[in-house]
Amino acid sequence: MSFVKFMSGENIPLEMHKVRMVQKVNLLPVEQRLKAIEEAGYNTFLLKNRDVFLDQLTDSGVNAMSQEQYAAMMRADDSYAGSETFYRLEAVLQDIFGMKYFLPAHQGRACEHLISKILVKPGLTTIMNYHFTTTKAHITILGGIVEEIVIDEGLKIESDLPFKGDLNIDRLNELIKKLGKEKIAFVRIEAGTNLIGGQPVSMNNMRMVSDICRNAGIPLVYDASLLGDNLYFIKKRDEKYKNADIKSICREIASMMDIVYFSARKLGSARGGGILVNNEELYLKFRDLIPLYEGFLTYGGMSVREMEALAVGLEETMDMDVVSQTPIIVEALCNELIKNGVPVVTPPGGLGCHVDATQICAHLPQTQYRAGALTAAIYIASGVRNMERGTMSEQRNEDGSERFAEMELARLAVPRRVFTLSQVKYTADRISWLYQNRNLIGGLEFTEEPKVLRFFFGRLKPIGNWPEELAKKFREDFGDSL
Numbered sequence: 425m426s427f428v429k430f431m432s433g434e435n436i437p438l439e440m441h442k443v444r445m446v447q448k449v450n451l452l453p454v455e456q457r458l459k460a461i462e463e464a465g466y467n468t469f470l471l472k473n474r475d476v477f478l479d480q481l482t483d484s485g486v487n488a489m490s491q492e493q494y495a496a497m498m499r500a501d502d503s504y505a506g507s508e509t510f511y512r513l514e515a516v517l518q519d520i521f522g523m524k525y526f527l528p529a530h531q532g533r534a535c536e537h538l539i540s541k542i543l544v545k546p547g548l549t550t551i552m553n554y555h556f557t558t559t560k561a562h563i564t565i566l567g568g569i570v571e572e573i574v575i576d577e578g579l580k581i582e583s584d585l586p587f588k589g590d591l592n593i594d595r596l597n598e599l600i601k602k603l604g605k606e607k608i609a610f611v612r613i614e615a616g617t618n619l620i621g622g623q624p625v626s627m628n629n630m631r632m633v634s635d636i637c638r639n640a641g642i643p644l645v646y647d648a649s650l651l652g653d654n655l656y657f658i659k660k661r662d663e664k665y666k667n668a669d670i671k672s673i674c675r676e677i678a679s680m681m682d683i684v685y686f687s688a689r690k691l692g693s694a695r696g697g698g699i700l701v702n703n704e705e706l707y708l709k710f711r712d713l714i715p716l717y718e719g720f721l722t723y724g725g726m727s728v729r730e731m732e733a734l735a736v737g738l739e740e741t742m743d744m745d746v747v748s749q750t751p752i753i754v755e756a757l758c759n760e761l762i763k764n765g766v767p768v769v770t771p772p773g774g775l776g777c778h779v780d781a782t783q784i785c786a787h788l789p790q791t792q793y794r795a796g797a798l799t800a801a802i803y804i805a806s807g808v809r810n811m812e813r814g815t816m817s818e819q820r821n822e823d824g825s826e827r828f829a830e831m832e833l834a835r836l837a838v839p840r841r842v843f844t845l846s847q848v849k850y851t852a853d854r855i856s857w858l859y860q861n862r863n864l865i866g867g868l869e870f871t872e873e874p875k876v877l878r879f880f881f882g883r884l885k886p887i888g889n890w891p892e893e894l895a896k897k898f899r900e901d902f903g904d905s906l
């Protein structure tokens with residue numbers, strides 16, 4: 425996408441593609457939306473797609489594919505071992521990242537499972553800018569400890585710092601000194617930090633972290649799932665890389681890392697995942713685990729059709745028109761909301777627009793899941809499915825007490841090339857309405873609470889009858905309109 429100047433002087437996001445296949449979506453009346461969220465236990469993960477207007481739950485596995493990706497699927501080489509498809513994908517990845525070995529896995533968390541299995545031991549610490557839900561679960565289930573060292577600014581809602589996902593270098597040095605390298609499993613950099621607003625990491629910061637890890641002999645792992653957005657921000661926000669070729673930036677990043685892994689549900693607009701390493705000894709450790717947990721080494725649990733689509737999708741990602749897709753729509757959505765006074769994470773990041781439930785639901789105690797309540801309320805007000813990224817997405821402490829999230833966010837993910845600008849405006853309008861009526865949003869409590877990753881299947885109920893009141897007010901204000 426590109427921002428293009430209109431006659432009025434306004435910069436409008438313009439799609440650099442045309443839509444050639446469509447899927448019908450339903451916008452239910454507010455009364456039916458209320459019923460649907462009730463049936464889903466006030467958890468947007470449990471909504472049925474038929475009850476959802478715009479699915480902004482995630483950017484995972486829901487990005488629109490190009491005609492070249494669909495065409496490539498037809499030539500997939502079906503075979504258990506030695507598939508030509510594997511070698512095509514491997515060649516593309518080696519070219520983009522300049523790394524020697526590629527190991528396929530069925531998705532991002534599968535890579536995390538294998539990396540943790542090899543590097544994490546009980547009592548060892550993993551240091552990272554910020555955790556992702558599945559990453560932390562895989563580390564802690566093995567008895568590992570997670571230390572997060574994102575810079576302070578990274579946890580502030582409003583900021584104008586261009587790279588809020590950077591690691592705090594002083595804290596990194598301190599931790600290495602305090603723990604000693606033997607007690608550190610690995611250091612992990614997450615591109616485009618998922619849980620704190622899709623904020624990017626700077627080249628300069630990655631370089632410093634890499635130098636420190638190399639000196640100390642600590643493995644450095646790069647989660648490249650949200651690399652696409654991060655690449656856009658490096659080109660846009662770092663003067664030094666303004667004219668750099670995207671592929672050369674990828675190679676430069678990979679050259680600083682020992683292990684690169686990714687979810688191909690995000691990177692490359694297909695479905696799958698993979699791990700890249702240079703070191704042969706490490707490669708052999710992974711190689712033994714792939715057939716055990718994923719599938720044979722030449723498919724790793726992915727369908728060969730998806731692998732073909734991924735190979736093409738990754739090549740296409742090396743293009744500003746592609747990596748700009750999500751960040752530009754996120755910026756447009758954030759700007760609409762900011763215009764109406766709605767607090768959102770700034771500067772706009774990748775992945776999605778993040779609405780601040782701490783401010784919007786300040787009248788609720790944090791024990792009543794502010795972000796969860798806002799997420800459900802957004803669905804009632806709009807039919808837009810979004811995701812809670814706050815305390816509900818955390819796990820309770822060992823003693824059963826609640827572990828409060830540092831940020832309480834409702835996340836409106838922006839899948840690549842899927843939604844139009846009028847749909848973005850609709851989302852912004854309904855959330856702005858909700859913001860004006862925020863005093864109507866009440867709290868939630870669990871009725872069923874799984875122990876691990878509770879946000880996926882947990883069920884909740886409202887405290888009081890606020891959802892009915894909210895729906896009633898919506899009907900009053902919008903009349904016959906959906």
Ligand SMILES: *Cc1c(COP(=O)(O)O)cnc(C)c1O
Nearest residue numbers: 531532533556618647649687689
């Ligand atoms: C989505 C995601 C993962 C997990 O990938 P899946 O393919 O969903 O298993 C890991 N890390 C980050 C940063 C992600 O955004």
